[in-house]
Amino acid sequence: MSQQVAELGRETEELQQMIKIRLQNLQDAAKDMKKFEAELKKLQTALEQAQATLTSPEVGRLSLKEQLSHRQHLLSEMESLKPKVQAVQLCQSALRIPEDVVASLPLCHAALRLQEEASRLQHTAIQQCNIMQEAVVQYEQYEQEMKHLQQLIEGAHREIEDKPVATSNIQELQAQISRHEELAQKIKGYQEQIASLNSKCKMLTMKAKHATMLLTVTEVEGLAEGTEDLGGELLPAPSAHPSVVMVRIQ
Numbered sequence: 001m002s003q004q005v006a007e008l009g010r011e012t013e014e015l016q017q018m019i020k021i022r023l024q025n026l027q028d029a030a031k032d033m034k035k036f037e038a039e040l041k042k043l044q045t046a047l048e049q050a051q052a053t054l055t056s057p058e059v060g061r062l063s064l065k066e067q068l069s070h071r072q073h074l075l076s077e078m079e080s081l082k083p084k085v086q087a088v089q090l091c092q093s094a095l096r097i098p099e100d101v102v103a104s105l106p107l108c109h110a111a112l113r114l115q116e117e118a119s120r121l122q123h124t125a126i127q128q129c130n131i132m133q134e135a136v137v138q139y140e141q142y143e144q145e146m147k148h149l150q151q152l153i154e155g156a157h158r159e160i161e162d163k164p165v166a167t168s169n170i171q172e173l174q175a176q177i178s179r180h181e182e183l184a185q186k187i188k189g190y191q192e193q194i195a196s197l198n199s200k201c202k203m204l205t206m207k208a209k210h211a212t213m214l215l216t217v218t219e220v221e222g223l224a225e226g227t228e229d230l231g232g233e234l235l236p237a238p239s240a241h242p243s244v245v246m247v248r249i250q
Helices: 002-054 064-093 099-103 106-162 170-230
Strands: none
Touching (some): 002 106, 064 170, 106 170
């Protein structure tokens, strides 16, 4: 009997030790998961903020140059997404749970989509900057052409106004009238060219804004699909079984 009691005591002690180890593992996994959840939420928040800035209707009312400056600033700020993505990946790799459990979780796929959307959002901002850069270069070229035409108009006006009318010599008067008519035609032509360039500027602005808007709409739809699983609590309470709460990012 004493031998059986001793054996039972050893088994009980082993069981208690195993339970203690498993409990510690669960507690460690819960800590890992809490940290991972925090990093995942940081990434989601940063993406939502970048999206809100990218789709702000106020930006569309700015000039091309102002829009370009705005998007370049946004692109610079989006560099902060990279360390957030890396933090999510590091936390995921530190999770102490079986790989097969992690791979089957819906939140795992949501985390992957967030990383993909971070990359797409940055790519969209780069595309928008490129579109705006090209538009600004063309717009400035149109402005230089209009400035040159305006100088030609002002020069023609000065020639008309500065030269006194010749009243004593008929031939000189006729030549002067002919010259004034020629200058008037040139001024009219310059004005028509300026009007055409103004129309081109307006069309260029509309096309550039439309192109960036199409990119933005596509990006917003992608982000909405990528975060639909994260609308509520990212994770259950820490007391939940770790096989339910673990997320891994490949």
